[in-house]
Amino acid sequence: MSMTLILLNDTLRLHDNPLLCIADGSNTKAAVMVLNRHAFFGQQYGIKRANLQRLQQQLSVIHSLNHALAARNIGLITLFGDTAQCLLKLAQQLGTTRLYCAEPVATYEYAAIARLSQQLSVTTFDCNSLLAAASHPGLESLPDSFTAFRKKYEPSLQVTPPFDSAIPDEAWLTPAQAEHYSADFTQLHQQYLPQPLHFSASEDAALTHLKHYIWQQRHILHYKDTRNQLIGKHYASFCSPALAVGSLSVRWLWHEIERFEQQIMANDSTYWLKFELLWREFFRWQCRKHGASWFSKGGIQDVIDFTAPVLNTDQQQHFRNWCSANTGNAFIDANMKLLNQTGLMSNRGRQNVASYLVHDLGIDWRLGAAYFEQRLLDYDCASNWGNWAYIAGTGNSQARQFNVQKQTQLYDPDGSFVRAMADTQPLSETGYDSTGLV
Ligand SMILES: Cc1cc2nc3c(=O)[nH]c(=O)nc-3n(C[C@H](O)[C@H](O)[C@H](O)COP(=O)(O)OP(=O)(O)OC[C@H]3O[C@@H](n4cnc5c(N)ncnc54)[C@H](O)[C@@H]3O)c2cc1C
Incomplete structure (x- = not known):
């Protein structure tokens, strides 16, 4: 029996998922997903890479996809460990040499594909890009400034319509068969996700939320005016967690915005979301x-230097204070409290706390990025x-320093955001230097 592995790590969804519709003539296909141990349980610079909330969100999205596939009698093999090792072992167990997956973005994912390609025939599809395959930029000629990038690609941008064909009725490994290979993951799931969460980035939740945001409440029509707010429910689209975990297709979202523009109204706000x-x-x-x-001290502007950030005693204290929302700057602390409590922060808040850490406290930017990675429910490399x-x-820019005092006056002139956050519970932990998942 010939078998094909379909890796769904970056496309945890049924809609616009070309990987589920591949017809390659194999007798059986096995849908698989690997939760990378290092990406969730590893550390960088003494900072855990994910907190409990982020792990739980990932588990819950996988759980939802598992259910949705099971309803079509398709099993999802869920693995936990090193991505390449897990897949090579599975390929051996199933006697297959073929794997399809989404085109990755980050280096460690490319490294995993390179390892897999030594033993398997790996085919990638760019499932999560706006630029269609035909207009994919050659990486060397890709502009390093956003404005140049936008000017080059926006005028002729034809976003591929979402793939909406039904999943072909070919043989898939069934839920019962898939369960046989998923023991480690099942244990992880039972340990960390004992009950449903009050937050969700699942496909269903994301599609329902966006139908509400775009079509029913039409909040999209005021996006440009409200997007710089710091707190609230509809000032922005809040689609980032689902985009980050791959339960929402960016192409589907793009086409929904354009459909709305054609059928209801196009204005500055609808354009600005795009x-x-x-x-x-x-x-x-x-x-x-x-x-x-990207992970080097001087980023893309300097020679590669992966030496870890070094902090003197004062800087260590400043960094702890920043993480735990105790810097003494009310605007910064309010934003950090929001991050620590909800796993999210407005774009305006992110810009300010990042600038404050790097330019006002003089701390290596990589520590801030690592702390955000641990906390953000929309973490995207x-x-x-x-x-x-x-x-x-x-x-991709000269240093950007924000004047936090001016920003506070502009974006929280009556202090209501700071007051709202002051009334919330103090933080009992920050995840920095902690030894266990918090
Ligand atoms: C220091 C810093 C760290 C950030 N880390 C992340 C991250 O890990 N994951 C993440 O998705 N975004 C990140 N952002 C970008 C931005 O803050 C979030 O995308 C946005 O706040 C998410 O909320 P939303 O979905 O309501 O955004 P909306 O304002 O509704 O925007 C719609 C979508 O556009 C994209 N987008 C908007 N702004 C940006 C931006 N500046 N850069 C890239 N994409 C953008 C996102 O996909 C977002 O979901 C970061 C920004 C800063 C300044």
């Missing part, structure tokens, strides 16, 4: 272009490290 999606696109291509440099480098001046 403009922000281009920022996301820009950082993804930058990440592919510059690879490991390219967007996070790219934005941090942008502000630090090690990425």
Whole structure:
């Protein structure tokens, strides 16, 4: 029996998922997903890479996909460990040499594919990009400034319509068969996700939320005016967690915005949401272009230097205070409290706390990026490290220093955001230097 592995790590969804619709003539296909141990349980610079909330979100999205596939009698093999090792072992167990997966973005994912390609025939599809395959930029000629990137690609941008064909009725490994291979993951799931969460980035939740945001409440029509707010429910789209975990297709979202523009109304706000999606696109291509440099001290602006950040005693204390929302600057602390409590922070808040850490406290930008990685429910390698480098001046821009006092006056003039956060519970932990998942 010939078998094909379909790796769903970056496309945890049924909609617009070309990987589920591959017809390659194999008798059986096995849907598989690997939770990378290092990405969730590893550390960088003494900072855990994910906190409990982020792990739980990932587990819950996988759980939802598992259910959705099971309803079609398709099993999802869920593995936990080193991605390449897990897949090679599975390929051996199933006697297969073929694997399909989404085109990655980050270096460690490319490294995993390179390892797999030594023993398997690996085919990638770019499932999560706005630039269609035909207009994929050659990485060398890719502009390093956002404006140049946008000017080059936006005028002729034809985003591929979402793939909406039904999943072919070919033989798939069934849920009962898939369970046989998923023991380690099942244990992890039982340990960390004993009950459903109150937050969700699952496909269903994301699609329902966006239908509400775009079509029912039409909040999209005021996006440009409200996107700089610091707190609230509808000031922005809140689609980032689902985009980050791959339960939402960026192409589906793009086409929903354009459908709304054609059927209801196009204004500055509807355009601006697409403009922000281009920022996301820009950082993804930058990440592919510059690879490991993103994690180097001087980013893409300097020679590669992976030596870990060094902090003197005062800086260590300042960094702890920043993480735990105790800097003494009310605006910064309010934003950090929001991050620590909810796993999210507005874009305006992120820019300010990043600038404050790097330029006011003089702390290595990589520590801030690592702390955000641990906490953000929308953690996305390219967007996070790219934005941090942008502000630090090690990425696609000169250093950007925000005047926090002026920003407070502009964006929280009556102090209501700071007051709202002051009334919330103090933080009992920050995850910095902690030894267990918190
Ligand atoms: C220091 C720093 C770290 C960041 N880390 C992340 C991260 O890990 N993951 C992440 O998705 N975004 C990150 N961002 C970008 C931005 O803050 C978030 O995308 C946005 O706040 C998410 O909320 P939203 O979905 O409501 O955004 P909206 O304002 O509704 O925007 C819609 C979408 O556009 C994209 N987008 C908007 N702004 C940016 C931007 N500056 N860069 C890249 N894409 C953007 C996102 O996909 C977002 O979901 C970071 C920004 C900064 C300054």
